[in-house]
Amino acid sequence: MIDKTSIENLKQRLDIVDVVGSYLELKKNGANYKCVCPFHNDTSPSLVVSPSKQIYHCFACGAGGDSIKFVMEYEKLSYPETIEKLANMVNFSLSYTTNEGVKKEDRKLMETLNLFYVKQLDFTPFAKEYLAKRGISEASAEKFEIGYAPASFATLDFLSSRGYAMSEGIEYGVAGVGENNQPYARFIERVTFPIYSPSNRLVGFGGRTLSNHPAKYVNSPQTKHFNKSQLLYGYQLAKESIYKKKSIIITEGYLDVIMLHQAGFTHAVATLGTALTNEHIPLITRGDPEVIVAYDGDDAGINAALKASFLLSAHGVKGGVVLFGNGMDPADMVQNGLMDALNHLFRTPQPFIEFALERMVKKYNLKDPLAKQQALTEAMSYLKTLPQAIQESYTGMLSEKLGLHHNLVKIQSHKPQRLDKKERVFEDMLELTIIKTILSQPNLIDTVLDTIDSSMFKTHHEEFSLLLENQLEHPKLRRILLWEDIKIYDEKSLIASMVAFLYHYYNEKFQEIKTARELSYDKKQFLIRKIQEKMMKLKQGELVPYESISTL
Template sequence: MGLIPEEIIETVRLRSDIVEVVSRYVQLKKAGKNHLGLCPFHHEKTPSFTVSQDKQFFHCFGCKVGGNVFRFLMLKENLTFSEAVTVLAQRAGVAIPVSDSPAWQEKDLKRKGLKQANNLARDFFRQVLQRHDAAAPARQYLAGRGLTPEVLERFQIGFAPPGWTSLLDHLGKKGYRPQELVEAGLVIKNEAGRYYDRFRSRVMFPIWDTLGQVVGFGGRVLDDSQPKYLNTPETSFFSKGRTLYGLHLARQPIREKGRVIIVEGYMDVITAHRHGVTNTVASLGTALTAEHGKLLLNYSRDIIIAYDSDTAGVAATIRGLDLLLELGCQVRVITMPDGKDPDDFLSKHGPGPWEELIDRAYTLIEYKLQQAAARGHVKTVADKTEVMRQVFPGLAAKSGVQKEEDLKTIARVLNLSWETVAGEFKRFEENLGKKWTNPDNIAKNTHTIIRKGEKLDARGKAEAVLLRLVLENPARGYKILAELGEEPFRNQQYMTIFKHCLEAGQHPEYRPEGMFSTFENEGQNILSYILTLDIPGDNPDKIMYDYIRSVNRCARHERREELLRQIRAAEKSGNDFQHQNLLRELVFLKNIDEAEKARDFGRVRKLTGEYKQIFCFDTESTLERGGTVHE
């Protein structure tokens, strides 16, 4: 499908009541103007998921996800924006016109045809497994692995016959040209220009997208031929880096259990599901990608990695842990005993001992230390220093209690005193702090605060309320610009929303909830968060100026802290001239603060004007951008 016209999208949005859509998935209760329920995107016991019928958006105060009705369906069913609009349009009885572009129609038709070829191939392989004499060894192998007819049906397992052109001939009779099947990943063209089946004499495992459509295959040989597993290559609709095997079957169990288990292979997933561990998916090999992580975050932040215990599996686990932690996931690792994989372990021991393994899963710190100790890499001072360098980043964002416990664990494993390890970590934090002083990281940190639910500082809170006031009435934005300058918000996402709001507010039909489609994931999360804020008091303009003063106050405080650091440095270096100038500026800022405390706003304006004329410095504070306050 081509681009959907904006007026159609808006019609679908207006006809799709978000409370009705969300209620298909979440049990909602009326609470004042809003509806509350348990969040479908993370595991929780106390409802923190709110839906506004008036403004037609949702927001979770637990995992900080939010957006409009399209975003909800995209996250819940892992759809693209166009797919979500199409689903809701069908429910609302809105016809979506087909793109007028012949090129688009041809491309869309071709893509659908190639995907359909994979579905037809799946049917062909299943028939061969059930009826073909050549599939007898495959049937025997699968039965020996404990795969009942019901399991074969659920996972749509088949067999590719040994002939060179069996599938090519079969799909050719259905109208597919050989080159189309090459593009579908099912056929190979050799240097001589001849076409032949990619998969031959292999047990076939279909790979699905999140909607259950076949997009590729994994084929396993029954003898010692190489490669043992052969996968569909990258196509226009299949990428290993964006696909998780079995996710369409595991989505609901993941939400119900509040966590997801990632394994390596097809049989690991199938065996796990056979034993009732249905919240299991596979990463189609050992390489976890950022796209995998983002996909999983739609369903749970609690992720357990259960890769093989061989060297490649260990290395892949560590890479996966680091990547998922960077995305904000809570990650643990199962270590497989005796060199087994999950398939072996579950087949031998069953789900009970498997659950015990999950309960004993390592955190990142514990796992890295355990692996380092197992390799004997904690003998010299250099070894121990390198191990600490690897594990300290995972401690930085933890609570004080958890951090102390982890430091004790590090000290115990490395045979060092707690004081030594704590001292090394303190130096690490000091160096980390220096890296976080630039404006980009400050803005990034603010996003993290919002996403993880930590408390905003005074300036962050003031900026959030100011943005809420502007969303309610965009005309206020020009007053804020007049008071705080061209960049009134330290948080760059706030700044982006602010600019869009000023532009959208020029249209008479402006409504803040109509802006959701303007932003991607994080922007929608922040916009929904801002819209949940209540405007305090009954005089919003007075509130606005109060919070403008708060932003200026915070800016002065930030500058004073910087001045004190510079004054100490000047004293240490003996630079008396710089020392005197810095002290003079510090006194000036204190005078402005005292005038504001006395509510002498005329004097505040006068002193601020003089301050800007006298002092020039290169910081990000609002003061230098022209921050003054009108009473």
Template sequence: MIPRDFIDELLARVDLVDVVGKRLKLKKSGANYFACCPFHGEKTPSFSVSPARQFYHCFGCGAHGTAITFLMEYEGLGFVDAVEALAAEAGLKVPRAQGAISAAEAAQQKSERQLLLELHAKAADFYRRSLERSPKARAYLEQRGILPATAERFGLGYAPSEWQALAAIFPHYSEPLLEKAGLVIAQPDSGKRYDRFRDRLIFPIHDRQGKIIAFGGRSLDGGEPKYLNSPETPLFEKGRTLYGLALARDGIREAGFALVTEGYIDVIMLAQHGLTNAVAALGTATTAEHVRTLLALTDQIVFCFDGDAAGRRAAWRALENSLEALKDDSRLRFVFLPPEHDPDSFVRAHGADAFRALITDEAKPLTTYLFDELTRDEDLHTAEGRARLAHLAKPLIGQIRAPMLRLQLEKELASRTGIAAETLHEWIPPAETASPSSRPAARRPRLAARRAPLPLAALLLRLLITHPLLASRLSVGLLPLEDPEPEWRACAAIIDAIDVGTLDAHATPAVLVEHFRASEHEEVLARHAASLLEETLPWEDPEATLADILHTLRRRRLEREIEALIALSRQRKLTPEETVHLGELLREKNRLTSVGTSGAIPMPQPP
């Protein structure tokens, strides 16, 4: 395990501009450097590198991070390999544990994630070797037209039909981690264990860095279910994972778009025919997180589904789930194959050129597909039909956060219904604020100073990211940690880390973000650190900003206590002590109100 203080030292020693500059052509503009983003196709540079904050951020696709993150994403490295490579560039040696340790002690030092990854890698190797020994599985691949080289590229395997075939490679078959990894199933009553995948063609499922995190299995004997996936585990979430993405990244960049299909074989057969930009959802509808992941690589997604009723239902769910993730420069298209085909059978029957032509000629833009579906059964020559269209479109357009795209859809709806666009704009409610876990790391409008204040939690977090020394002036007890906003908990984590000395109070934003890697705070810290490069800071005096935040936090806490006592007084008569305390709270609130804030920042008002 790499000591955290070494990672901090490494990031302090290297210059992100040099790291990126060795791989991209950077051009200085103002305080930062810019280049065309390596993670999505673009002609105008929007990839910004800040030498002051040692952080990069793409205003187009939302990619962001530190020197370590850049190497991981750009070169497809794991965390340890990225640290090793960066240390080698800096002339540093990564420290290792001193002295010999036993295998049991070494295992204890590994993180659970690493152990689970090792289990999956070992299982994948076993399944691959089993495929070589199974005439039945090889015959199935030949029947489906999957060449040996393709099977090897995608790491296909075979799970033998035995109940405990994996016991051959896992002597400690009762190891709880095997069940946690989803490789074995334990019966709750008897405790008997058996392999999850038996007599199935195995499809390894990879994360974005190419690590195996789950498996899919296709029945070879007609058994149900036809396809079986690993359960959700600490490594694997269906709603966040796309099959084939690790292998499709280069293909997506070269083609300029991502092709979303429905199945494993579709992705594999398209790749075998040279269409290497295809991915698939994993036994679930396409989610907003899937779309955000793809929009970080490209600005165009083509959904290709079967032309039958099931395929059309899947396409509509994909559209509904995509709306909240769209950006103004996003382009979504939808294409349907003839009812008798899926991508696998179509490309085998007609070839890659015919498939490309189908996408080029038949794919409908989102707006066209949306309104075609909404008007399929409506007569727009009648007032009722136009009203029905407006009623159906309202909640869909209301999900869109991209302002220009939303405006264009409102105008299209206005032209079809005869309702004034201004009326529709007022009638359709604004999109709800995304939950912290689903908020897209994409381009956001710059803050209008004094007009659009940040939420208090976000404001404080960004202040601590840029000026962590101010954390020593704060108490965790003052923060409303019961509030669902994750920014409050991230602020508390920074305060605690600086208080106990595990985080340097003079840490750069890059060091601070890396300090919380793999913690629950990693995503929110990285997102706000990236936003600091894109948005104009709403404060000029950090000390005054902190004073205003403290003032507002104290006032809000007083207001909550006052509201609680007033609510209690409606239920029963307050005790003399409670009455005195209420009076003290009211006086303190009046004092804080009369003092006011410094006006250094536009403070958000409580809801």
């Protein structure tokens, strides 16, 4: 069992922006953040994340809650699984207890194994020679904690000698069970590269074979601790530089990252043997950096860069592509001392949209009219995935590359976008101001209840009733807390707001009574006098006690 005190301490460490931002691409929106809601078929950003209130809320489907609720709903996890997931994310060590309430120790299998691999490198001259041959300095090997995984039995013996069960090795993806139930280590005779989460927790390994194994590189398998589609190698070391330089270089391999850091490009990271995916976007866009995709100039690298360009441009990410030619990658260029050339490449990436259009057009024989039409159709389909202003900015470039008159490259006009929020009317704003102020300052509730009844609320009667019923977690109240255009007043300002609310309410009643045909002349005159008395006091800034018109 997870210790309850440990869970409470974890909650204090959680930041809703970091948690949601590790899954979804957040955009700053005033004091809050917005993104597309993952809990329904959202077509525009409907989910708001509040750092001050530490909650999220979708204004379309009503989903909302705190960090724990978000991860539970997003990953479909149980409560204990969610707590462990969040602890991994923020590098927090949970305390566990037995059924008898006795605390269990933190096992730290990955950290212990990593130290073993690092020590093995010192005892493996040919592995050190390999690193030296690739230009990796001892300082870089130490910085990136490069190690060496020996024969399978040696790793298994080490884990066993430290008291780790095979089930623990399997859980963390460093061991497995093969045919005939024979255990084996996943990393055998490989240089090892520890892989950390953004919060600096060791979650997996990459390994480069030094034997004749057909798989040159392998990574840890997918586990509850390791998801390669959400991780970037070297990010924990690069993030400070990324935030400072407002730039991130994404490469294809471990050695590229290490050598670029060695050369001073400390904002370099790498994907883990996989293409960029939507799951990478929240991590890549943290700090709103310019993104430079730096891939090999072979067919595989160009195709990967094209897919990355589609993905990143669709998310409105600024930056571009750098391709390396002559059979050289970033690590080779550093090793050959080509720093000026590297600096120039990283300063002048080809913008994602321009790169994508150019590569799409290059696939076709433009001397063939049919092929030219296909190129136009494909390019226009891509442009239509982008905002209209950006589409129109690139139609000229596309017509030039295709050799077509610009009138033939047209973007169809878009239907006007529906506004996220309806325009609030006067009484709507007053009602919301009163509700939000009480939600934020419950001690002011008596001031309100002496003068206002829920029946007075025209637009937000239900929300005010929920407030009086103390249903504070209800989605309709949670969303009011997150509406930035609704202010929270102090007591003096609240009273002024209530005066305006009450004056508006009684003025409407005054007009209704004046035109009411079912009332007798005497009753009508009596009500008019009573309401006029109230309105006179309200004009002077004085609150008046609530009386139902029907009982006057």
